[in-house]
Amino acid sequence: MRREWAALPKTVVTEIAERVGGIIGVRAAPTGNHAEIASTVVGTSGMVFVKAASTGRSVQTLRYELTATRAVDWFPPAVLWHFERDGWLVVGAELLDGPHPDLSPGSPDLELLLVTLKSLQGTPAPPGTWFTPSGRLGFALPEMQGRTLVHSDINPTNLIRTATGMRVVDWAWTTEAAAWVELALLVQWLIGSGHSPAQAEEWLAQFPAWASVGHDTLDAFAAMNAAKWEVKAEQSKDGWVHDLAAWTGEWAQHRSSYTAKP
Numbered sequence: 001m002r003r004e005w006a007a008l009p010k011t012v013v014t015e016i017a018e019r020v021g022g023i024i025g026v027r028a029a030p031t032g033n034h035a036e037i038a039s040t041v042v043g044t045s046g047m048v049f050v051k052a053a054s055t056g057r058s059v060q061t062l063r064y065e066l067t068a069t070r071a072v073d074w075f076p077p078a079v080l081w082h083f084e085r086d087g088w089l090v091v092g093a094e095l096l097d098g099p100h101p102d103l104s105p106g107s108p109d110l111e112l113l114l115v116t117l118k119s120l121q122g123t124p125a126p127p128g129t130w131f132t133p134s135g136r137l138g139f140a141l142p143e144m145q146g147r148t149l150v151h152s153d154i155n156p157t158n159l160i161r162t163a164t165g166m167r168v169v170d171w172a173w174t175t176e177a178a179a180w181v182e183l184a185l186l187v188q189w190l191i192g193s194g195h196s197p198a199q200a201e202e203w204l205a206q207f208p209a210w211a212s213v214g215h216d217t218l219d220a221f222a223a224m225n226a227a228k229w230e231v232k233a234e235q236s237k238d239g240w241v242h243d244l245a246a247w248t249g250e251w252a253q254h255r256s257s258y259t260a261k262p
């Protein structure tokens, strides 16, 4: 859960200040809430995006994300430095400059996303120990196994439209899986951005991995993903959980009615 910059011990702030030539200002990220600290830091020698964690689970998550972002070129922000001090893990990354994209039907940002995703779809997972599909999602199909680098949480707040292309942040769920799994996990966000399930599938049909995955596999994936979010929604009051339950449910409904057609 997000905490104030003031939660950082003085020793940690001093180490950050040394790396940016003295801190002029700090601005907390307006989106996301899992990382304890996620802030733009303006220093005399430039700007950097800082993520920091101090509690067991969040340190583990940030350490995993650090390993992933250091192993992958260009898509994630480059890691500039990192250190551990007084129980805190602190990572300074390239500040990606730009807005989150608009993924609604017909948006020009979709073209930029297409370029980035096609490239990501062709990137094998780097050597390392990454989440398996079932470890990541809590359900599995044999077809979900694969060797591709799958971010697995591509959503508008984890995308930044920069002058040099659409970049991806928040690699805490990096997974080694079949390429289509990335696309199947994007359906819910396309629906959440205003696509009908059919429009979302039409857009995804531009990817070879989507075109080659079996209908039955997608039906099963959509049903299992929706069932998972339905259970989560029964146990949570968080708006985003209910949104995901609704959007995954819409897709599953669409797939089952499509399959039922003669």
Ligand SMILES: Nc1ncnc2c1ncn2[C@@H]1O[C@H](COP(=O)(O)OP(=O)(O)OP(=O)(O)O)[C@@H](O)[C@H]1O
Binding pocket: 029, 030, 031, 032, 033, 034, 035, 036, 038, 049, 077, 093, 094, 095, 096, 097, 157, 158, 160, 169, 170, 171
């Ligand atoms: N390198 C970066 N440059 C610019 N902005 C960034 C960068 N990394 C993250 N952000 C911004 O900070 C927000 C939060 O970052 P991120 O998603 O990595 O953290 P999080 O709190 O773990 O997120 P979530 O709650 O989505 O899991 C992002 O939505 C993005 O707007």
Ligand SMILES: [Mg+2]
Binding pocket: 031, 032, 157, 158, 169, 170
């Ligand atoms: Mg995020």
